[in-house]
Amino acid sequence: MYKNPDSVLLKELKSGDEKAFDVLFLKYYKLLIANAYFHLKDEQEAKDIVQEFLFELWDKKLYMKLEGDIKGYLYRAVQNRCINFHRKQALEQRRFAFISRETPDxxxxxxxxxxxxxxxxxxxxxxxxxxxxxxxxxxxxxxxxxxxxxxxxxxxxxxxxxxxxxxxxxxxxxxxx
Incomplete structure (x- = not known):
């Protein structure tokens, strides 16, 4: 479906081509959501994390530091965000338990x-x-x-x-x- 290999897409991205980002988005969006859903077991949270990541990838030009095939980077970045999401949830629960001195038993x-x-x-x-x-x-x-x-x-x-x-x-x- 997408003829451009990732290395070409990356080259086009680095030159500022917005269409290359659209192609990258369409190519990996559903796969990244599936990856996030595997970790989170919540479809809406998975979509939110992937959308936020892809927006940040474009907005902060994170792709400028990448070389070659970026599929692994995208998967790992989404996986790390899912892990951080779990950590943040656990931290919030511990903070609430600390403040109220109640533990969910x-x-x-x-x-x-x-x-x-x-x-x-x-x-x-x-x-x-x-x-x-x-x-x-x-x-x-x-x-x-x-x-x-x-x-x-x-x-x-x-x-x-x-x-x-x-x-x-x-x-x-x-x-x-």
């Missing part, structure tokens, strides 16, 4: 995840703006303490204090009664 708790997230959002809204911002930057945006402190315009110790008190407040609000 039973099926019933797993079913109540949405309710728990709603409780977390409400508890976050009850915090002072500085504590909420500190928790947001460190736990949800994954910023380093110093980076978050600099962005907030506070000292590192002040940020740590906001985090400590914010976590304590969240634990109190989220603890089972």
């Amino acid at each position: 039973s099926q019933e708790e797993a079913e109540n995840t949405e309710l728990s997230l709603s409780r977390l959002r409400n508890a976050l809204d009850d915090l002072t703006p500085q504590r909420k911002e500190a928790l947001q930057r460190v736990f949800f945006e994954e910023k380093k303490y110093q980076e978050a402190a600099d962005e907030m315009g506070v000292s590192l110790n002040t940020l740590k204090t906001h985090l400590k008190i914010g976590i304590r407040n969240l634990r109190e609000k989220l603890s089972p009664r």
Whole structure:
């Protein structure tokens, strides 16, 4: 169906040919989704990851660093993004469990995840703006303490204090009664 070998497509991409990217997209899109679905077992997440990757490939011109056959690169890049997706989900679950000191032990708790997230959002809204911002930057945006402190315009110790008190407040609000 696609007569151009990958090396020719890559050469055309590097010369700025948008049609070459369209051909590359059509050639690998479904295969990359299948690859992502194999790892994620969720069709919509698979599509999202592949689309995001292909957009980034074009937008950031990641293809400029590639040589020869790029099929392996595309497969590996999608696979790595799937692994990172799983890691991020696991990290978010651990963070929530840490903040609420609840660990998902039973099926019933797993079913109540949405309710728990709603409780977390409400508890976050009850915090002072500085504590909420500190928790947001460190736990949800994954910023380093110093980076978050600099962005907030506070000292590192002040940020740590906001985090400590914010976590304590969240634990109190989220603890089972």
